[in-house]
Amino acid sequence: MPDDRMSGARPLPEHPALGRRPRFPAASPYAAPLIAVCAVALSACMAFGNPVIWESAAQKEPAPVDEPAASNPAPAPEPEKAEEEPAPEQETIGEYQAISQSEDPGRSENIRLATEAIDGTVIEPGGTFSFNDVVGNTSAERGYQEAAVIRNGEVAQGDGGGVCQVSTALYIAAVKADMEIVERHPHSVPSDYAPIGLDATIVYGSFDLRLKNNTDHAITIHAKAVGQTVDVSIEGDPLPEGRTVDATSQIVSRYERDDAAGTLRQYYVSEAFRVYYQDGVRTTRDLLSSDIYQVDENTPVTTSEGSVDPNK
Helix, strand or coil: CCCHHHHCCCCCCCCCCCCCCCCCCCCCCCHHHHHHHHHHHHHHHHHHCCHHHHHHHHHHCCCCCCCCCCCCCCCCCCCCCCCCCCCCCCEEEEEEEEECCCCCHHHHHHHHHHHHHHCCCEECCCCEEEHHHHHCCCCHHHCCCEEEEEECCEEEEEECCCHHHHHHHHHHHHHHCCCEEEECCCCCCCCCCCCCCCCCCCECCCECCEEECCCCCCEEEEEEEECCEEEEEEEECCCCCCEEEEEEEEEEEEEEEECCCCCEEEEEEEEEEEEEEECCEEEEEEEEEEEEEEECCCCCCCCECCCCCCCC
16 A cells, blocks of 8 residues: 555545534524524514614605585675665655545445545556556445436436546546556536546446556555545655646637437547646646547636635
8 A cells, every 4th residue: 555645645634523513602692592683673673674764755745735615606795685665654745635526325335435445545556556446346246326327418317427527536646646657538518526638438348547656665545535525645755855746628729510329519638737846837748648528518617827726
């Protein structure tokens, strides 16, 4: 066997014997607890993440902004209402007294019934008064009696005779009150209780007297009858300061012609006006109507130049 030392080869290192454990340095007494703590911390990080990262993320995430709730725009404030001016104290603004020379008791009763029907009637602003609607049919069934009426220019007997004296007194009072005259009709002959051209006949269902309240407040009709005398007044807002209103009439022409029976008749043409005065000075006058009346030698005819006074 050749000698290693003789050949110059390096000797091989010795190896530990098989089956022997390697030796480690002695363990420190603090190692086990430290390892346990690290293990727990590692498990927490794996399960829940890094709490420092959470806090940083929370700080970086912008806070939610509350969006305004959708709603209708707030209504604009209502303008303050101006205080309404109190209604002026009302007064008598138009009146008329109609006096007839008749002595018929049936006529007096008819006048009383019609006067009581219109007394106290209130006409609201913009409203229209109808004599036929308020008084109704002047028939015997409703208590009206027979008295003198005008038919085709002749005097006859009929239920409700005399009622036109009430409508005439109301018409002239309304003219003086500066009310709007919606409807009015003349008789065929002049009346003894009003100037020619200022009467107002009534035929139920045909001819009516209608008056409109053209003021801002209610108007009240007051009426009373004593015998053959009728007094009508209208209460309402005062007329403008210094203003007065009157009713006048005049005869503008006369002519003659034969009637249907061939009898020669005389006729008067009249004009009636509403006249305005300011502080006693006449300013304007408005034509109310132009009417034709049949007249004979026994017909009482009254005209009015400047003012309407009771016809006695």
